Amino acid sequence: MEAKKPYIIAVIVQVIYAGMFIISKAAFNKGINTFVFIFYRQAASSLLLLPVAVFLERKNAPPISLRMILKLFFYACIGNTFTLNLYNASMKLTSTTVASATFNSQPVITFCLALLLRMEVVKLRSSSGLAKVTGVVLCLAGVLVLALYIGPGDKSYQPSPHLCCPSFDCS
Structure with a gap:
């Protein structure tokens, strides 16, 4: 454990x-x-x-x-x-999807800035260098899919009148 x-x-x-x-x-x-x-x-x-x-x-x-x-x-x-x-x-x-994808891409942006400022070194012939580059590419691909994919329209949520109680506005 x-x-x-x-x-x-x-x-x-x-x-x-x-x-x-x-x-x-x-x-x-x-x-x-x-x-x-x-x-x-x-x-x-x-x-x-x-x-x-x-x-x-x-x-x-x-x-x-x-x-x-x-x-x-x-x-x-x-x-x-x-x-x-x-x-x-x-x-x-x-949307929250785009915002959370952007938030989760912060490590990639930090890594890229560290590369530009020469604070990070990537050796493509080593396994750690390949893992870094693969992680960056996968993260950016996921962010792009979430940001650019337009799926079926959202179905607006209509709560059941039986689930409503007087303290909630169900209109």
Whole structure:
């Protein structure tokens, strides 16, 4: 069981991401502002992680200087929050399938940037180099299939009147 633990955790993380995509899209369809949604998301995660960091890492963490606090603040604003705002704005304009495919192609984009900046080396004659290139090609092929495939039209979901309760709007 211990050997399977990383795989189980990876599946759980992917299920959480899928739930996040669906909840985000539903919130945007109901009219919530993407910037307000990101604010609530960042505030909730800060409130959840702050007690954990304070109680578990208080004795292990070195003291933080004002310069480091400013660096962390600007990274949080520019790096994470800016990316989430762009992602959510694009998800508001597209489907969850395209948005999740784009999100899952981030490792490929990171790998390609690392190649361009010469931080990563690919030796095509080695098995690890072939695995890297094959992974990139397969990931991009999957993203393109999800983004460009136009299948049969979506059937609009009409809930049964027997399943409705007064607290839900079933119109």
